[in-house]
Amino acid sequence: MVASPASTVSDSMSASSQVPDVDVCVIGAGPVGATLACRLAREGIRVAIVDKAPLAPMEHPDFDGRAYAIAAGPKTLLEEAGVWELLPLESCPIEEILVTDGRPGEPASSLFLEFTREDASQPFGWMAEARALRVALNEALHMYPTLSVLSPAEAKVERKAEGATIRLNDGRVFNAALVVAADGRKSKLRSEAGIPLTKLSYGQTAIVCAIAHEFPHDNGALEHFLPAGPFAQLPMTGTENHPYLSAIVWSDKDGTAERFAALPDDVFAREIERRMGNTRLGKVTPVGRRWTYPLSAQYAQRYTDTRLLLVGDAAHGIHPIAGQGLNLGFRDIIALSEILIAAHHKGEDFGSPALLARYQARCRPANMLMLAATDTLDRLFSNNNPVIRLARDLGIASVHRLPALRKAFVRHAMGL
């Protein structure tokens, strides 16, 4: 059904010009949708990507403070999509991870778990500033002749067994063999398809910001479990003004988190130091804006419908306890691009029920496992019961003493 030849189209294109028919139409140009579009276009597959928002909002000159921990498997995907080399700032490798348990204002329990350079042949992940990733994605989206970027634009999608038709709000119409919903947690395509969604609430809000500190982080990350929620410190590449810099994701009870986030700098800094369980970074100073995000997990009951696939947050949202939300989305894209590139070589229909079923079988069980693991971790650790605290401290300490188990954890988290 997809007949016309592909040509270069971009958001600067006038509304009167035609959009060529494509093999895949991606709705949502967030990190997951944009990476998929670039990966497929790099293979010569004809792709259109539509976002209701303009592509530029993150290219703000101010330091943003939000960052992603990108695991090894997803980093390879970004390289294959031509995005990684365009990152304007160097990403910081994570080479050590310390997992501890405690209470605010107290030293961490003496039972801990530490992943070191000996547990893996390469860094556990890389911290990339969200703004830098956006800049690289925006540039990559305009590199491929078979990729049409349509933003800002609203799309009405009509799907039938024979193919999909996409109507833009400016009147342009084109066809696609497959539509990929990458339109985030509140996915319109998912609700239009009537795909049921299950939601889990945590009663927690995350405070996200950057901190400068007195001593170097040595590429080390910290996950410190506290009764009100986990506190994470993730190493970032320093700047001229702040040579020692980290990102923090501090989860606390709803209401309390917002009050902490509104504290003056000096008081906020002391509260951060009280939540680190150790003093290895010395005095801390908050840098840039503070962001708050209410935390919840959610999962779609299925990832497919007629000529439609769900990817990224449209399919699943998890607790940021292990920094794996975006990585899970990238893993969807690793699987989906492998399937679609193989179909492209064989001349297979991109929207066939068999292909859709292959994608769901490859991704959904693994994603559900990660959702269950992060959910259990949060419920087990956000708890002040002394018996549960002792059991979990013994648990993390025993993983620490078993190098084979430590390495298995690491391989899984790295997406290898």
Ligand SMILES: Cc1cc2nc3c(=O)[nH]c(=O)nc-3n(C[C@H](O)[C@H](O)[C@H](O)COP(=O)(O)OP(=O)(O)OC[C@H]3O[C@@H](n4cnc5c(N)ncnc54)[C@H](O)[C@@H]3O)c2cc1C
């Ligand atoms: C506090 C916090 C910390 C996090 N930290 C990490 C971390 O360290 N590591 C990690 O891996 N993940 C992390 N995550 C998760 C990560 O932010 C998300 O998983 C990721 O942004 C999902 O990407 P996405 O492209 O699927 O969706 P989104 O980023 O939500 O993008 C969706 C896109 O779709 C567009 N859109 C929406 N509706 C429509 C429509 N109707 N038509 C067209 N376009 C539409 C939007 O404009 C947007 O561009 C964190 C999340 C939180 C809340």
